[in-house]
Amino acid sequence: MFALGDESSNPKGYIMQGRESLIVKIVVFCVLFCALFRTMDILIHRIYAAKDRSCERHCSGFFEYGYAIKPWLKNAAIIATCWLPYEFWLFPGVYWSDTSKQLLIHYGAERFTDHHPFTLTYIVGWFADFGQQVFHNPIYGLYLLIAIQLIAAPLVFSWMLLYTRKMGIPQWLCHVELAFFALFPFFPVMFSSLAKDTISVLFFIPFCILFIDGIRTKGTSLVRPGTIIALTLCGLLTCLTKKAGMYVIIPSMLLMFLIAGVSKKAKTIAFAIGTAIAVVMIIIIPKTVMPTLGIAPGGKQETIPFAIQQVAHDVKYNNKDITPQERKLISDFLTIDYKSIPTAYDPQIADPIKGTSLRNPELFNDFIKLWLKKTAEHPIGHLEAWMGLVHGWFSFSNNDGSPNDMVVCTESAWYYEPILKYVPQWPLKANRSDTARSVYNMEQSLPILNALFSRALWASILPCFMLYLALRRGKGKWSRVASMLPVDMSFAYLLLVPTSGMGGEPTRYVLQLICIAPLFLAFMSTTTKSDTIR
Template sequence: MQLTLGETGLILRPPTVAQTLLCALGAFVIAIADRAAVYASIGPLDAALWLRAVKLFAVLLLFCLIGELLVTRGLLHTNDSVGLNSRDPDGSSTSRSLSHRAPSWWARRSAGFRGCCLTICLAGAMLLCWSPYIKWLYPGLMWYDTGDEIAQFYGIAALGQPAGVISAHHPVFDTIVFGGFAKAGELWFGDYQAGLTVLVLLQMVAMCIALSASVVYARHVGAPFGSVITLFVFYAFFPFLPIFFMSLVKDSLHAVFFVPWLLMYIETCRQRLRSLRSIWFTVGFVALSVLSALTTMTGFYITALSLLGLVFVGRETENGGTSSQRKPVAMTVLRGVAATVAVVVILLVHTVFPAVTGKIWNIHHEDQNQILVVPMQMTARYVLDHPGDVTDEERHIIDTLNNVPVEQMKEVQNPYLADPVMHLSLKDPSYIGQYVSVWLKQGVRHPDSYINAFVSLESGWFSLQRTAHKETGPLPLDVLRADSRSIPNQVLIQGDNAISPSFAQMPQYRGNESGQATVRRIWQSVSSTRVLRLLTYTAVWSFILPLFLLFCAIRGRGRDIGERLMIGAPLIWSLLSLLPNAISIPLKPTASRYIVWSLYVVPLYVALLRADGVRSPAAKHRE
């Protein structure tokens, strides 16, 4: 049964069973996360929680249905009014019709030339829109972690390491880039901050180009004109983006390489690996893959896992088509190239780069304690809830592994931040195996503590509200229960310089305090304005919009679901990479920094969903 809305031709289709269950699950997750984000506990599962879940289900289902209606309305045309030629997925080149107003010389230009011209024009317009933020935040915002990295590059003790040692707690590549630009500014301009200013301005220009290229690419693959205009307007006018990219932090540097890499990855999937026939494309793809993997810790896993998944591109179509369509030999060769790309990237990032940098700088490779952040937080909650149910042997193993002993966990524990119970390194990493055994045994004895700890720590990615407390130190459960005030769970910006003790030993980092105050007022205004403030909710970007993309993908697509998921692999891995973090509720800007990528990735995927170009050749053939 379908509902046609008047004379518009818009058809509102009822949800499938899978879509209904997806929205029901999503509503329940949000309701549970809301409670955990305020009380640090999911219980009790009372009538109030179920009533909120029902309300959320109705709103979420309506949102997804209307969104699907808007995304899939009408036929998706393949003609392009700006005249960008597109190579169809079957390998044939199709010239898209030009607007009748387009001059003939423009029609004779190559698709690449037209795309570059449009990208440059849009980038100039976007940079103009971002220019007030450049003025207000010039010469750039300094983040706490970045200051530590620069200080270490200059030989100052930081992050628990002695002078002259660079810690691998933060990506070494970022430390080299930040420190290198600071040193260049000192040598060429007599001021290290001048070099960092050049870096942040280059970063702004590069992001304008990268985001404009995303807009042009969305149009290139078939997104309607209105959709790409909306995409451009969001990139150009949503304040968080220029504020963040005027910041010196590893995630902003990562975006410079991740966005063009993502476009190349999507194009590789769309072309069913045929893009890898081009040597220059493949070389550029490898280079961007390496740079994307080196600039954040999670970037390596996102990039590597996505690249490894390329060997499965087109298998559904290949297995279901005729023998003439399958071309198994050609696809096998291309899959071999894709596998080679993945292996080369992994070797360069994990073997070659550490070997080269280790010969130049004194680098201390930290313990891989990041994988234990969430488990140790669960252990701390277990100790808090059941202090008398920890054996002497278990206590010895935990105390030997971790720098924070069992006796101190109750005093320092914060249900929304794992840093107090997990320091930068482990006391004795050889006890990891024994700790895993202890962790499993305690989880079997009292799974409720583990569930409450995990849900509380991760609640910020899914909740619409959060506790009003903002302590980054100890936060007792009794305090939360006695004062259960809640506030909207919104993205938190860093609108001023955060100077670490180690960076404070360098010459003073100057900032535009009046301009920073203006930026903070702008963000406060956006965060409090009706409708517009919905875009500032963390869960909108980390859960609700990704859920909407899945909602649209699962309606009757058959084999096409797998192909869409393959295109969305970087998004999926990026979302999963949020879970091992030590914070989700923005008690400090770090939590919001982890989700910034979603503000430029998810809108692109929505535009691609609107585009006919993201469909597989098999899907087009079946239609």
């Protein structure tokens, strides 16, 4: 995948231009990752084999990691304090184009659809109205929502930190984890912005902690009423604030029966929670709630961006094979005209072709049949189109040759223009956005530390390393794979997104994997000390 990703990292998105180079890249990446994974595996075993001797007795008492209220609040305060410079520089917040679209829906300038989660549209609208009523500025109301994020995020990160210590990671690694949460600039920048991803992940992190706790306690915690309620609410709110969350939450709960050691009662409860969330998200909300509120469903094109991109690739490069009937089907299905596709096609992003709606959704099944037919006719072309969308997860360079680092937004310059009519105070630039950008870029350029800013590290390398830890031992390996389902499904979701190597969009897509990586790395490293889940 990395060989293909590197091959497709060019302005045209071509792959397999030279078989020799592709073979060399495959060999190099195979050797590189085998050596890297094996080295990290040995390092983990040495860490846990060594006694946490002097650190436990002689470390400063200021840093505490006991599973209690005082250390939880203290570490959260440390994280929040370290974030303050970025919070000051980025006041009154960074707002994405999706936020402006949701506000336009709230103000009645756009049709109310579930293209963006309707619950989040209501929340954004309420806070904007509050800001207008109290401060005569909707932006200040929205910043109140960002302030809630900036309080909640350190609290859930501190909880994760204490829980990883409870799992058995050495105290010095807790210091490293605390430094990561407090000093990695990605976190204060992202949580100083407002998007469905930044809100949803605040429910997703507690869900993952409770999920792992249920496995570690062999299901004992899952039968407690408080845990059942918390898991259900966190899972449901994750899905309501980011629709893609249900592709992670629901399978994680439904497939817990695959995990060895968990009691049958706990597995039944987990299955019931997953089923309940599925019923709410798939039946009750679209069939009852949304029609009652007058909310139209989101476009079906969001479920097949890769298929649309692959057919567009055929139009651009293999149009002689497309019949007049197929051309008409494509024009009737998509909002873009067939003749405009070759010019609009961008190998890095599906949006120019996909659009935000469909001309005729009734042709969905016919389009899928056409896509399957063209996949059989031009498999390499479809692989090329798909790699153009996902190469950011599997490469170290962008199409223009620049490093494949995480791009963050430090200003609200990406918005739908009509929003200025309804919110004239729209902050095109934050308080000190140039300062925030300059400092972030400096930290991103530091040798060795710049590896932390790689999209590929979080999107594919660490998930695959955790998969390696799960599978490298014989007994109970599939149980371990099932126990990291939130990571598995988050990774699988990335393979379906409409862009991975362009601008700041990929950064928010990978946010949830970055946030839960320390938790699952600690979990997998402790469970693989033996052959069974502990």
